[in-house]
Amino acid sequence: MNDYDRFVLDGRPVHFERGQSILEAALASGAYIPNLCHHPEFKPHGSCKLCTVKVNGRFGSACTIKAMPGQEVASDTPELNGIRRVLLQMLFVEGNHFCPGCERSGNCNLQALAYDLEMLTPHYQHFFPARELDASHPDVMLDFNRCIMCELCVRASRDFDGKNVFALAGRGTASHVVVNCPSGKLGDTDFALSDKAASVCPVGAILHKRVGFAVPIGERRYDLAPISAQVPTQQAEEA
């Protein structure tokens, strides 16, 4: 390692490969930066802003800023974690996230981040949006009540599965993910359980049917260790 292929993250040097984002380089080195819409296999999206860091004193998204020599990156600071908590709180009130009844509980990145960043209450007024469940597909269920608009499903279906099953509709606060077919029903598409998009959702919005709650409390992913302590496992799995 020399000065040309590393930057400094929270006072510690991090090695990077040319072309890597700050987030990718950090995760590869085993250092955690909170993130929700990032996935190593897909183009960065930069929408959730959970990965917000300060690079040489200026705010930016670690998933979209390329790593460069000489960068001084601050991530795990009270200021940045405070911002992230507010972002999480807004996500929680914007959808209908009722963790005790959700089968993704314990395996959900949103919930795990909220625990990790010590979000104690949703703080803001709940929107309670009315969103329909789509159970028309025999093997996969959509519950957009829990969608956080990371568009991982959109990216996975388009870029990996080559199907384009999901799309974004509406604008601004009214924007939401839809199923890309005339009826708008997943059952009317060629979507399959084996699609990448069926297993990419970081929350409980895209679910394999009839397997919910099969893993007992205590053995679920984030029962074992907090999300920030699972960087190496995550890297290994996703590679």
Added chain:
Amino acid sequence: MFQLETAENPQTLRRIAIDPLTRIEGHGKVTLLLDDAGRIHQVRLHNVEFRGFEVFIEGRPFWEVPVTVQRLCGICPVSHHLAAVKAMDIIAGYGPLPPTAEKLRRLMHYGQVLQSHALNFFHLASPDLLLGFDSDLTRRNIVGLVQDFPEIAKQGVLLRKYGQEVIRHTSGKRIHGTGAIPGGMNKALTAAERDELRRDIDQMIEWTLAAVHMVAALHRTKPEFYNHFGEFDSSMMGLVDERGALDFYHGGLRALDKDGATIFDHVDYSTYESVLEEEAKSWSYMKFPHIRALGPEKGWYKVGPLARVQTCDFIPTPLADLERKKMVALGAGKPLMGTLFFHWARLIEALHAAEVIRDLLDDPDILGTDLMADQGERKGEAVGVIEAPRGTLFHHYRVDENDQVSFCNLIVSTTNNNQAMNEAIRSVARTYLDGRELTEGLLNHIEVAIRAYDPCLSCATHALGQMPLQVDLVDCEGKLVARNWHNMRPAE
């Protein structure tokens, strides 16, 4: 027409409300209508909260329901969890559960009965029984109990905690766990967990037995009073196994009339609608179920501890059955109908639950790892029934071809007891309140009768909220006569 249910000229009468009731689960109130001479003309138990839970469930995927229905109640979530999963076992097409899975569910359920019964008796009811119905209001609570009977209060706390540990080890959490899933269980019991529970169970049996003896001794001090307080004739219903034994987890429906004669027996609960019917009344959010063959006037019944220990032929554990025989003998061949017998029966059941927990822990099957049944053909409709701590609990679902719940009907224990509770408070009002100056102590007699049923009004109205903890005594002009705060609901 039920006596005292509807007064003839309500506008000429004075109205008194006990609102909200204290030391019960949920938010309810009682209204009394009196004339100038203090004669009682109308007594009603109301529920004042309502949010339909069925609507909340409809449209949801079936495998989620056993977990989400636990939100119905912070006190008996396990009962809803298991009643729902019993229905979903069938919906999902699973056959009989492997012995380990069924025994783990039983363990969870009997743990729940133990903790719920301990909560009712020690925290909610014993201040009345041990300190006096009209004792100092500010001390007639768990704090007063701790001061005067520290040992009993401590046992109550530990019994409840023990039951919660059983629930935690089988469902993953003390409250709102996941344990049971359609077709079986998601978690085996480890040897370490089993040993931990086994270590204290003999102590729990000893304490529940002592509590039964304590209530029996109380009864002997004033037998006339205990026999007849809130007494009224009624039918009774509960689940029994094929031998006629008490079974909280599974069985057929049995109903007996006031003399103990059979109305129906071993009815397959999936056909409950052939024997029961529900009726709505304009003044209560709670429905009034009744036995179809007897009609709405005569068909109402009791469920819960006092009904169960008298509808079964025997209790299948020795200590509890001996105590049952002693209690039932007081009726000299007729079923006991005094409301305070509920406490005695409840403790006998707590004792039974503790004995069953011990037997399950001693059974090698309990450490098995075969947790899922074989899967066959899906069904569109199913009913799950269980004996919850407060009585028979019905969950009835239809699920469409997309796996979504399209219909849901719940008859909760407290709803089954709706008419009986109204009869109990009318009986008490007639005997103790009629024609008298109404003091707080006398009004508490009404609450004592309701508490004996251990109603869960949050369950009964399928409400999702918390109850406020304040007693207001209001006169006919709506003027506040007295107000008191209780902080009795143990934190969940």
